[in-house]
Amino acid sequence: MVRFERVSKRYPGGRDALSGVNFELGRGEFAFLTGHSGAGKSTLLKLMMLMDRPSRGKVFVDGQDLASLRPGQVPFHRRKIGVVFQNHQLLFDRTVFDNVALPLQIAGFSPAEAARRVRAALDSVGLLGKEARTPIELSGGEQQRVGIARAVVNKPALLLADEPTGNLDPELSAEIMDLFVRFQQVGVTVLIATHDIALIEQMGHRRLILDHGQLVAGGNAVEDDIYGG
Numbered sequence: 339m340v341r342f343e344r345v346s347k348r349y350p351g352g353r354d355a356l357s358g359v360n361f362e363l364g365r366g367e368f369a370f371l372t373g374h375s376g377a378g379k380s381t382l383l384k385l386m387m388l389m390d391r392p393s394r395g396k397v398f399v400d401g402q403d404l405a406s407l408r409p410g411q412v413p414f415h416r417r418k419i420g421v422v423f424q425n426h427q428l429l430f431d432r433t434v435f436d437n438v439a440l441p442l443q444i445a446g447f448s449p450a451e452a453a454r455r456v457r458a459a460l461d462s463v464g465l466l467g468k469e470a471r472t473p474i475e476l477s478g479g480e481q482q483r484v485g486i487a488r489a490v491v492n493k494p495a496l497l498l499a500d501e502p503t504g505n506l507d508p509e510l511s512a513e514i515m516d517l518f519v520r521f522q523q524v525g526v527t528v529l530i531a532t533h534d535i536a537l538i539e540q541m542g543h544r545r546l547i548l549d550h551g552q553l554v555a556g557g558n559a560v561e562d563d564i565y566g567g
């Protein structure tokens with residue numbers, strides 16, 4: 339589902355935020371992305387979403403070399419990906435329903451189909467019945483669930499999360515992680531950037547570790563075959 343081939347990223351005036359990163363994430367796989375602050379986790383996620391471009395190397399998502407996409411294809415690429423942020427970036431003056439419906443409005447769904455999908459997404463995160471509330475009336479854990487519902491409402495094949503449990507206590511964090519596992523169980527590929535080592539160890543999934551832009555663990559041996567070691 340995702341493939342990085344010798345990907346490096348250097349921001350203007352900086353050192354390499356990513357350096358020679360190789361890995362593959364299979365369809366339906368669940369992995370964590372960890373590393374110290376500034377190791378390059380967010381940069382790696384941004385390259386998949388085409389919020390940024392690599393300086394060298396290639397990024398493939400769903401078999402597509404992202405460098406070959408024409409500008410008009412970028413929105414279609416982004417629709418394959420659901421993204422969850424730590425601060426969930428909800429609109430606080432809109433209802434839960436409207437927040438989750440936003441990606442569907444942008445994609446041009448009819449109001450009836452959008453409403454059906456919004457309710458299905460809210461149901462999948464246990465928030466059906468709170469659609470008329472505004473985010474301010476919800477707890478932090480519930481707000482994060484709204485962020486997840488919004489990320490999955492387009493039925494993306496790939497779900498990315500950047501510190502999705504950063505503001506939550508351990509119990510709520512575990513509940514949020516259970517939701518991600520449930521999406522994986524229905525075939526979604528999930529990659530979660532997090533500092534929460536305790537949670538990662540408790541869950542025991544694959545772990546990609548970045549250190550100063552280099553992938554020091556969790557990559558694939560398959561790269562040796564491609565490049566001859």
Ligand SMILES: Nc1ncnc2c1ncn2[C@@H]1O[C@H](COP(=O)(O)OP(=O)(O)OP(=O)(O)O)[C@@H](O)[C@H]1O
Nearest residue numbers: 349350352355373374375376377378379380381382
């Ligand atoms: N837009 C940018 N312009 C210049 N430098 C950047 C930019 N974004 C990130 N960097 C630098 O690239 C490196 C990697 O940053 P990145 O945000 O990917 O790390 P991270 O592992 O996500 O960190 P954190 O855990 O603190 O969020 C850092 O040195 C950072 O300062």
